[in-house]
Amino acid sequence: MRAFDYVRAxxxxxxxxxxxxxxxxxxxxxxxxxxxxxxxxxxxEHLVDISRLPLGDITETENGLRIGAMVRNSDxxxxxxxxxDYPLLSRALLAGASGQLRNKASTGGNFxxxxxxxxxxxxSARCNKREPGSGCDAIGGFNRIHAILGxxxxxxxxxxxxxxxxxxxxxxxxxxxxxxxxxxxxxxxDFYRLPGNTPELDTNLQPxxxxxxxxxxxxxxxxxxxxxxxxxxxxxxxxxSVAAVVSVEDGKMQGVRLAxxxxxxxxxxxxxxxxxxxxxxxxxxxxxxxxxxxxKDAKGQGANDFKxxxxxxxxxxxxxxxSGATA
Numbered sequence: 001m002r003a004f005d006y007v008r009a010x011x012x013x014x015x016x017x018x019x020x021x022x023x024x025x026x027x028x029x030x031x032x033x034x035x036x037x038x039x040x041x042x043x044x045e046h047l048v049d050i051s052r053l054p055l056g057d058i059t060e061t062e063n064g065l066r067i068g069a070m071v072r073n074s075d076x077x078x079x080x081x082x083x084x085d086y087p088l089l090s091r092a093l094l095a096g097a098s099g100q101l102r103n104k105a106s107t108g109g110n111f112x113x114x115x116x117x118x119x120x121x122x123x124s125a126r127c128n129k130r131e132p133g134s135g136c137d138a139i140g141g142f143n144r145i146h147a148i149l150g151x152x153x154x155x156x157x158x159x160x161x162x163x164x165x166x167x168x169x170x171x172x173x174x175x176x177x178x179x180x181x182x183x184x185x186x187x188x189x190d191f192y193r194l195p196g197n198t199p200e201l202d203t204n205l206q207p208x209x210x211x212x213x214x215x216x217x218x219x220x221x222x223x224x225x226x227x228x229x230x231x232x233x234x235x236x237x238x239x240x241s242v243a244a245v246v247s248v249e250d251g252k253m254q255g256v257r258l259a260x261x262x263x264x265x266x267x268x269x270x271x272x273x274x275x276x277x278x279x280x281x282x283x284x285x286x287x288x289x290x291x292x293x294x295x296k297d298a299k300g301q302g303a304n305d306f307k308x309x310x311x312x313x314x315x316x317x318x319x320x321x322x323s324g325a326t327a
Contacts (some may be wrong), residue, residue, distance in 0.1 A: 001037050007049055016177050025047055027051070088243055132198070144304050162228060174187075224316050252280060287325075312316045
C-alpha cells in the first residue's frame with residue numbers, strides 16, 4: 001500500500017471540498033477500497049474519511065423514505081420499515097455479503113463498489129477499467145462472471161452490488177452534494193454508466209461529489225422477490241440475479257418492476273420487458289416471451305454463454321413466484 005494523506009471530515013461540505021482535488025477518494029466502511037489499495041489497483045493520494053458524518057438516519061418523508069448514505073448495510077436490512085414496506089431491499093442486502101461486511105459497509109459506498117473482474121484486480125493484466133487504453137484481457141480470457149448485456153469492445157465487466165439491483169427495481173434516487181455546495185438528485189439509471197469507450201468511469205459523479213442520501217418512493221404494492229443465482233450459498237457474487245415487484249389485480253399483472261444483476265456494467269432494467277408484462281394475465285408463455293425480449297441483444301463471451309440460458313430459465317421462475325402463477 002502506498003503512502004497517502006488522511007483527513008477526517010467534520011461535515012459534508014468539508015468532505016466534498018477536500019475530495020475535489022486530483023487523487024482523492026472518500027472512505028467510509030472501506031470494505032472494497034482498502035482491498036484495492038493493498039493490491040495497488042487504487043492508488044489514492046488523499047483519503048477523506050466520511051465515516052463520522054451525521055448521515056446515518058432512516059427517515060419517513062411525505063414522498064417515501066430517505067436513507068442516509070452512512071446507514072450500515074446490516075442496519076438497513078434489519079430496519080423494521082424496510083422489512084415491512086421494502087422487503088425486496090432487505091432480502092437483497094442479506095444475500096449480498098457476510099454479516100461482518102454488512103456491519104461495516106455503508107449504503108452510499110455499496111453503490112460505488114468496483115467490479116470483481118479478476119483482470120481488474122490483477123495489475124499485470126490488461127484492463128481498460130484500471131488502466132485506460134491498455135486493452136481487456138477478459139475478452140477472449142476467463143470471463144465466466146462477465147456481462148452479457150450492455151458491454152463494449154473495451155470492457156465486459158459486471159457491477160457486483162446486490163443492494164443496487166433491488167434499489168433500481170424500487171426506483172431509488174441518489175442525493176448528492178457537490179464541493180460548491182449545490183445538490184442534485186439522480187435516478188440510478190442516470191447515476192451509473194455503461195462502459196462504452198470510457199469503462200474507467202463507473203458513475204456520473206463529479207470530482208468531490210458526495211452521496212448524502214438515497215430516496216425511495218412510497219412502497220410499491222404486490223409481492224417482492226429477490227433471487228440470486230451463485231456458485232455457493234454463502235458469500236459469493238451473483239452469476240445472475242433478479243429483483244421483481246409484481247401486483248396482480250383482476251387476474252392481470254400491474255406495476256411490474258424488474259431489475260437484473262450479474263449481467264451488465266450496471267444494475268440492468270428494461271422498460272420494454274415491464275411493458276410487455278403489465279396488464280396481462282400471468283402465464284408460462286408470457287414469461288418465456290419476456291425472457292426472450294430481455295435477452296434479444298445478449299452476447300456471451302465464451303465462458304459466460306451459460307448466463308443467457310440461466311436467465312432464460314430464472315426470469316420465468318421469478319415471475320411465476322411473484323405473480324402466484326404456475327410456470
